Amino acid sequence: MLEVLEVTRRFGDLTALDRVSFTVPAGQFTGFVGGNGAGKTTAMRIIMGVLAPTSGEVRWDGAPITAADRAQFGYLPEERGLYPKQPILSQLVYLGELHGMGAREARQAGERLLARFNLADRAKDKLEKLSLGNQQRVQIAGAVIAGPKALILDEPFSGLDPDAVDEMFGLLTEFTTRGVPVLFSSHQLELVERLCDNIVILRKGEVIAAGSVEELRTSGPTHHRIVTDNDLGWLQTQPGVQVVDLDGPTAQVAFSDTATAQRVLAEALARGPVHSFGPIVRPLSEYYREVVR
Numbered sequence: 001m002l003e004v005l006e007v008t009r010r011f012g013d014l015t016a017l018d019r020v021s022f023t024v025p026a027g028q029f030t031g032f033v034g035g036n037g038a039g040k041t042t043a044m045r046i047i048m049g050v051l052a053p054t055s056g057e058v059r060w061d062g063a064p065i066t067a068a069d070r071a072q073f074g075y076l077p078e079e080r081g082l083y084p085k086q087p088i089l090s091q092l093v094y095l096g097e098l099h100g101m102g103a104r105e106a107r108q109a110g111e112r113l114l115a116r117f118n119l120a121d122r123a124k125d126k127l128e129k130l131s132l133g134n135q136q137r138v139q140i141a142g143a144v145i146a147g148p149k150a151l152i153l154d155e156p157f158s159g160l161d162p163d164a165v166d167e168m169f170g171l172l173t174e175f176t177t178r179g180v181p182v183l184f185s186s187h188q189l190e191l192v193e194r195l196c197d198n199i200v201i202l203r204k205g206e207v208i209a210a211g212s213v214e215e216l217r218t219s220g221p222t223h224h225r226i227v228t229d230n231d232l233g234w235l236q237t238q239p240g241v242q243v244v245d246l247d248g249p250t251a252q253v254a255f256s257d258t259a260t261a262q263r264v265l266a267e268a269l270a271r272g273p274v275h276s277f278g279p280i281v282r283p284l285s286e287y288y289r290e291v292v293r
């Protein structure tokens, strides 16, 4: 497990991170979201030791993180690690060797990844000759080549089409199933909601929400939707019921407690057939807009 504890980072007068704490649990995907300039890249650089925190610390498996730990992490930096003007396979081999692999082992791993992405015949091409999506796939290959203990990925899915996102997610899942924690930043909330177990939301250098996607989505008042055959105007005079929207036999309401919900359901059934009665699950984007406002 990776832990960021009370990390503050200042650049002159600017506080880019203000006592930021969160965890990236083993074997899970944690999505890191927040508007432009919120501090995501700064936090990832501090995790990787590219930047030092002004105060606070990063811990790995319960102890302060070391250079040796970080050498076994896979990192996709914002500025990308591979060079546009170098052939792709030799760069992957170089990265693998940097992470302690033997030359042969690194070459085999690089060839395997390129074959998996249908890029085997491009192995000697310069990175810049590939389409942007394929460049991104190769950059991700660079982060995973050495079988990392943790993955820190700065916007790994930007520029990928939906099939490529699924393909890269499949690749990353092979690591989470082995217990590797994955932290990735993204501006694509739908994607974060679909792929992540956990989410950390930053705003202006502060963590304003963190938890499982399910917890965040269901936090705050839950609304129920009711669909019947009859007019639901009677709901407006029911104690403990706030009618949010009413359209004849369909209504959206907030109940003060579950006993009220049960009483209203019984009443609705007594008045005729009830076609649907249940909580409305909010999309994560709605929750996000509410908290970052």
Ligand SMILES: Nc1ncnc2c1ncn2[C@@H]1O[C@H](COP(=O)(O)OP(=O)(O)OP(=O)(O)O)[C@@H](O)[C@H]1O
Binding pocket: 011, 014, 016, 034, 035, 036, 037, 038, 039, 040, 041, 042, 043
């Ligand atoms: N080296 C630096 N020197 C001065 N200010 C910096 C430096 N690096 C980052 N900042 C500032 O710190 C703040 C956080 O930036 P950061 O790049 O971490 O945000 P981000 O959440 O990754 O944004 P984006 O989504 O736009 O990539 C910004 O105000 C940025 O201008």
